[in-house]
Every structure is written in structure tokens, then in C-alpha cells.
Amino acid sequence: MLLPHINTPRCTGCGWCVAACPPHVLSLHTEGWRKHAVLDDAPGCTGCSKCERRCPFGVITMIKTKKPDGHQA
Ligand code: SF4
Ligand code: SF4
Incomplete structure (x- = not known):
């Protein structure tokens, strides 16, 4: 199966992918002062x-x- 690989250092934390995911398995995590997308599930x-x-x-x-x-x- 296909799964998204997120290039974390390049992620701006804009949240577009989170909003686009139909089953809502992505979310933004905060690490220090940065936010980045994470595949939660x-x-x-x-x-x-x-x-x-x-x-x-x-x-x-x-x-x-x-x-x-x-x-x-
Ligand atoms: S939050 Fe999602 S859409 Fe925005 S830069 Fe990161 S991976 Fe791309
Ligand atoms: S289900 Fe969500 S995380 Fe998986 S490929 Fe589709 S949009 Fe990306």
C-alpha cells in the first residue's frame, strides 16, 4: 500500500494536507516553535x-x- 512520507524539516506547518485528508489521519504537531504534519494513524x-x-x-x-x-x- 501507499503511505505518505513527510519530509519533516521542509514542512512549513501550513496544515493544507491535514485539511485535505478524508479520514483525518494527519495532524499538526508542535515541536518547540515549529509545527509540522504527522501521520497519526x-x-x-x-x-x-x-x-x-x-x-x-x-x-x-x-x-x-x-x-x-x-x-x-
Ligand atoms: S503541513 Fe502538510 S501541506 Fe503544509 S507543508 Fe507540511 S506537509 Fe505540506
Ligand atoms: S488518507 Fe490522508 S494521509 Fe493517507 S494518503 Fe489520503 S490524504 Fe494522505
Whole structure:
């Protein structure tokens, strides 16, 4: 299946991907003074790629994964 890989250092925390995700499995996490998108619920992701298409900064890449484990760092 496909899961979004989020290039965290490049994420601006704009939240577009969070708003675009139909099952709401993405959210913004705060780390220090920065915010970045995190895939909270990998098994709940449908692999629809809407987050990848929505991100204005090309931060999200869909990658093939055998088993969703949530570790997308
Ligand atoms: S691929 Fe689809 S379901 Fe999965 S995180 Fe992105 S928008 Fe949400
Ligand atoms: S749309 Fe892109 S830059 Fe904005 S929060 Fe999502 S991954 Fe980060």
C-alpha cells in the first residue's frame, strides 16, 4: 500500500494536507516553535494521495509500504 512520507524539516506547518485528508489521519504537531504534519494513524490511511497533491511545498511523497507501522520519519 501507499503511505505518505513527510519530509519533516521542509514542512512549513501550513496544515493544507491535514485539511485535505478524508479520514483525518494527519495532524499538526508542535515541536518547540515549529509545527509540522504527522501521520497519526497509518493503518487508517487509505493511500489516496490527496495530501501529496495538496502540499504546496512538495513535502509529501507517497511511498510503497508493506505494512503500515506509522514510522515515517
Ligand atoms: S494518503 Fe489520503 S488518507 Fe493517507 S494521509 Fe494522505 S490524504 Fe490522508
Ligand atoms: S501541506 Fe505540506 S507543508 Fe503544509 S503541513 Fe502538510 S506537509 Fe507540511
